[in-house]
Amino acid sequence: MRPLDEKETTIVFEKLHKFVGNNIKNIVLESESHEGPDPNPGRYCFRLQKNRVYYVSESLVKRATNIKREKLVSLGTQIGKLTKSGKFHLTIQCLNLLAANAKHKVWLKPTSEMSFLYGNSVLKGGVGRITENIQVNDGVVVYSMTDVPLGFGVAAKSTVDCRKMDPNGIVVHRHSDIGEYLRMEDDL
Structure with missing residues (x-):
């Protein structure tokens, strides 16, 4: 599982912006995670695993570093899939995220x-x-x-x-x- 590169991030944010508009800042900047043993709440971030984009808390990402990439199936909420042609398709799993911030x-x-x-x-x-x-x-x-x-x-x-x-x-x-x-x- 790795962070999105600049091109992938642009594609994902453009698609999310289409649905949530300026509320995208609520998803990226102002969302605080209350997961894990850390006393300080972390943020949520986007990660890529096998052409699937996940919305996951940073504390969960840190704990998942002990798992081999090929053994890791999923982490967090899958919000979409990057196609081989370079497009991004949202999946139904992101519905709660979209509904909370819908424009x-x-x-x-x-x-x-x-x-x-x-x-x-x-x-x-x-x-x-x-x-x-x-x-x-x-x-x-x-x-x-x-x-x-x-x-x-x-x-x-x-x-x-x-x-x-x-x-x-x-x-x-x-x-x-x-x-x-x-x-x-x-x-x-």
């Missing part, structure tokens, strides 16, 4: 939650509420009406355009949702 949010009506959890995009007819000032291709976190984070995706239309469109128009293209745990059960 743009969409709440689904109870009738359309299951459709989203089966892997479909969010239609305008299923939107209960939507935050203001969403632009096309902004990162959006999708919630139920009871504020339970269900997944995330990319806005297909701006907030202004959503008000004018028909109920069958796509508002959010789904990237990941909590239903993946069941759909991908055989792969895990």
Whole structure:
């Protein structure tokens, strides 16, 4: 497990910035870890292991140095994966991190939650509420009406355009949702 290099850090932060905006400072600078025996709280950092990016406390990283790299499977929360082509894809495991710092949010009506959890995009007819000032291709976190984070995706239309469109128009293209745990059960 190693720290991200400059290029990898830029790619990861650009993707996170798409979803959390200026709240990225809450993730990087102002997050304090309360793990481990150390009396001084550490910070969280990003580490790379086998093309997977993890969000982990510094105290846990220090304790994991006793484990060989090839024996280490996971450490902290996996937030995404770097592809061989140099792109970064967020995984569903980062949903709690995104939901706590989300800039743009969409709440689904109870009738359309299951459709989203089966892997479909969010239609305008299923939107209960939507935050203001969403632009096309902004990162959006999708919630139920009871504020339970269900997944995330990319806005297909701006907030202004959503008000004018028909109920069958796509508002959010789904990237990941909590239903993946069941759909991908055989792969895990």
